Amino acid sequence: MTDRTGPDFSVSPFAGAPEARFEPAPSDGVLPENFFSTSNLPTYVRVQGNWLMPDRPRMDCVIVRRASGIEAVEPRRVKRGDLVAVGLAENGTEGIVVYAVGFMGGHSANEFRFMSTEVSRERPVNYEDLARRLEDERRSGGYLIWVPGPALVHSRARADFEWFIRNGYVQAVLAGNAVAVHDIEAAIFGTTLGMTNTGHPTEGGHGLHMRAINKVMAAGSIDAAVKSGLIKTGIMHALVTGGVPFVLTGSIRDDGPLPGVISEMSAAQDAMREFTVKATGAIFIATALHAIAVGNMLPAFHTHRGKTEPLMTICVDQTEFIVNKLRDRGTHQAYGVVTNAQDFMHVLRLYVEKCRQS
Amino acid sequence: MTDRTGPDFSVSPFAGAPEARFEPAPSDGVLPENFFSTSNLPTYVRVQGNWLMPDRPRMDCVIVRRASGIEAVEPRRVKRGDLVAVGLAENGTEGIVVYAVGFMGGHSANEFRFMSTEVSRERPVNYEDLARRLEDERRSGGYLIWVPGPALVHSRARADFEWFIRNGYVQAVLAGNAVAVHDIEAAIFGTTLGMTNTGHPTEGGHGLHMRAINKVMAAGSIDAAVKSGLIKTGIMHALVTGGVPFVLTGSIRDDGPLPGVISEMSAAQDAMREFTVKATGAIFIATALHAIAVGNMLPAFHTHRGKTEPLMTICVDQTEFIVNKLRDRGTHQAYGVVTNAQDFMHVLRLYVEKCRQS
Amino acid sequence: MTDRTGPDFSVSPFAGAPEARFEPAPSDGVLPENFFSTSNLPTYVRVQGNWLMPDRPRMDCVIVRRASGIEAVEPRRVKRGDLVAVGLAENGTEGIVVYAVGFMGGHSANEFRFMSTEVSRERPVNYEDLARRLEDERRSGGYLIWVPGPALVHSRARADFEWFIRNGYVQAVLAGNAVAVHDIEAAIFGTTLGMTNTGHPTEGGHGLHMRAINKVMAAGSIDAAVKSGLIKTGIMHALVTGGVPFVLTGSIRDDGPLPGVISEMSAAQDAMREFTVKATGAIFIATALHAIAVGNMLPAFHTHRGKTEPLMTICVDQTEFIVNKLRDRGTHQAYGVVTNAQDFMHVLRLYVEKCRQS
């Protein structure tokens, strides 16, 4: 706010504006139709040729005309017969101007609104739209990269992810050692980090992920472990048997790592990038490190269908933080979904199944 | 850890324990079956009559016997032929003792485990179990109190909540003014706080909740607004038409409030308590104020079926914080579900529908 | 992105742009000064009269000219002598255009940046600036309303808040019953909810807040309890003895309430509003209900110094959620600080003390 003198009333939206209209309240606490509902922004009302600001300004009020001037009043305090300003326009055409210059970063009138934060747990997730986009990509030969974190496996979304893999919605998976370790522990022992899929700990469970890794080490590779029947279910099984490519990359927190995990980081980035350059879309689920890493590699657009299109990016996390972090690192196009990985996968699958049949 | 002298090796679990067994690793990086997997707790290994602690202790390692002693070694660093300790027991019966006195709050051996935090987004939600409990309560004449926050309405779980109300899973609803305001805004205008159910803002949307309140004020009551046809869908409609009792309580952040909202707080607590004393179970969804308030009123048990039983308490929130806060205020029995309200309601309904038919 | 044909190269910023310049890399992995650093947005490079998009686009790369065209390359993969595009401008004046139309919501070139999220735990808090604003308000006779939540008392920021009250930075306090209950429990028993100020539980501690309330009930009022010497320290003591006005409002989760708490919600709002209409600034700390309630009452501006100025609003919370929620309810001007209430108060006090002496 650098304006120290107030707006210039000789020009638009002020010049030529009509008088504001006032109508009496029909009963105590009941407002006339089309009452003007206040925001918290500077507001000017045309009364007898003058532009007045209401006394006691606040939002979610009405403007009442008193003998002494005008006042912002809570609807519950309006009495029958009080004169209440009416009109929906905030641009002066009905005698009321919301003049936000300096208060809304240059936005103009009628722009005040709630729920302007782009990523929020309080926004509804449009699953129909997400499902439609996935189905469209599948039908049009798109290339969808999935980037899951280990919570996807912890939390029983494993079967749903298998369904997406087996039904053509997954063209490549980029993940860390832990996703494969948990998935294989689940395939061999029925647990993840020693916890059953109903959330209970098992006796001696804390070593099971180490035993799972050891069995794959003995088999020689994940591929061999699938082919020998050691791994009979799950994400890695679906990827290997379905011929869907995957890149497993290492980190300093890894146990093992499993055979096949790329543990040199430049080589790992190079391997991932061979897939990001093909992508028409990407889905990040419950991962911070991989979401940022792959997000950094993905352009905001792709040209794989002969024109410059936005590259669909969906980021699912339990809090707003990761999605905003992805945006803060430059991935502005990310569509954020703030929910639990397990529930997301289950609900999305239901919507995609419906969409697939239509 | 006040023990400055180390454990007393002359008594259990040390006295009489056998020598630990070691087996050679079959290949580089591959461990013998039944290798002992280390934790991060003090560990003693019986070697040639002595109790040794491994050098370089850490978890997720194996214990290798060298000429010079024993050492915790990462599996990837084990060479073919290295002698690796085997055994699963941590209580000395196989020559290895995990002696955690002073490190685990008195817990004993074989108790080290992962995922011990009780409420976590990384734990799977056991929807089958939740659905079964709801169905059991319905069939046995239980009295379930639902305590929803406004995010339930923001986020399209409204239709799912209606289903629960209409199908006998809801005996009372305790909520704030905002839940009813958003629900009625949705019923009349199709928006909540001016945002459509696909998450988009509408022109002039910021005043719609005020217009919704005004229409109910003009009708005289929520009941009258349902009966006149002003409110044709939603939570309040289902409650009124289904004769399910509800208490709407006020707060300092309310707009309106709607007619019927109890705005004196002692009266509000008294009204709520008439329902909490009947409860056999309670479900809190996406609410902080009401969860704490009702949680404070609910005993950890009930005696409505002639014996002292736990009072089932389910608390759904986007973060672990509210559930832990509820526990911190004394509601230790709360089963926490860390997810989005919309997804919770949708998935729970699917499981209850299945359960209902079985 | 509705542009299916690509940009119009016959107009600005393309028309008349010079050729892009390329310089050889001095060594493997080392770039020439002033290399062009890529973003993830569509980028066009002027090469031999044509506008080329680099192959394999991604951000944080350089653009290397090959015999076959141009390519986005990670700096670590650049070899000595590779021709690397140079220039900082993204508007065509050096032969490179970042053409983000449809990708950045209308923002223009050179606008891609990191850390665009306005509220984030990863942004530095500018305590000098906050302290300066508080000091300026004090010196210029501003009217600062403080709205603290109970975590302020739980967490030993109590003494720091007392300091602000006693030194002229607090013109009114709007809070709930719980703030006063915890503060008085601390004054009488040295605990809050039975926990000492070093975070340890006390024997029988769970009833201490009830005993504190009872002692004030017996005294008749908070004022009487201060005057009788029952309450010798803390926030309420500082307010009463300093003559700083406060409004304590009730909620459905209250114990007690204490005498003087306004438990009828319309009366409570009316009482609070008598202070919000005077405010030149507001500080919300660790409160959700009160932050939203008071935020709803505060205009984005005030006119108390004869011109329309922004009303300074500072919102301190442990997560980004509350600040964003406040914005989503219309308080766009809130300056968010994501931290712990205790640490905020302590650090802010240090900076204000410094500022006070200057």
Add this chain to the structure above:
Amino acid sequence: MTDRTGPDFSVSPFAGAPEARFEPAPSDGVLPENFFSTSNLPTYVRVQGNWLMPDRPRMDCVIVRRASGIEAVEPRRVKRGDLVAVGLAENGTEGIVVYAVGFMGGHSANEFRFMSTEVSRERPVNYEDLARRLEDERRSGGYLIWVPGPALVHSRARADFEWFIRNGYVQAVLAGNAVAVHDIEAAIFGTTLGMTNTGHPTEGGHGLHMRAINKVMAAGSIDAAVKSGLIKTGIMHALVTGGVPFVLTGSIRDDGPLPGVISEMSAAQDAMREFTVKATGAIFIATALHAIAVGNMLPAFHTHRGKTEPLMTICVDQTEFIVNKLRDRGTHQAYGVVTNAQDFMHVLRLYVEKCRQS
């Protein structure tokens, strides 16, 4: 709760218990001294030789004796002369038993309490205690490993961390490439990810971290860049000039990486472990990946001073999540501090400075 028949009243704590005592309330809403304050657990009161459970049980109430029995009543509803149960004991010695078997996991009476969650933003941080521990470690020749995340640099705690390094509280630093990149960007350009230390973006800022890396690449090493005067301030400068060892490890999200970063993950773990085996304490600040990685390597104890002692582990993060995750991965001994990295460093330094002088 498997007990379907109720407790056995013929044994302790019931057998031999006296009658409960009741005293009249001195005024409306005022309780007798030593009133019994209820919890939400099953409670039995000895009245005329019988063990009665109060009607309408809830916590934060008193037990009132009526002609018809006993009832849990909110203090505000107590009338002058009502007979209120008195006594503090919950073990029967004053005629009242809180019998929680089956409700509190085996805990006994007088154990109900608030704030039992171990890690919470609502617990006070005991900075005196933390400072004392750091000072004790310094004086006794302890070996403290610091594990910072990049938010430490983003958020101006850089100068405070330098202070700790220069004053003997840091024996080794284990961190990722990003910490060094941001620190060096700050040293050379005064920004981190293009944002100034007051939180404002700079023109062309998005490439500055790439330019910082390039300058170090040209210098050949971080060491050379410090010695040449390119890097004149900050964390890396303090480490290099103070001869404090550090390990920088790579990840898939790295830009660069800087020379000296270990990018092969097994080598990186091996390098880190040479320091974790020496540690007597560890401090994790605002890091997830490194906290889990180093946490996995650290035993819960050390024997470096000739006896088995707990290994002090302090974990600072903005939310409870990381600390709980660390515990869920086995680091049960972590002392969690839920706050902003910048504020933590600043306040801790102040307390350590005080402690140092004492």
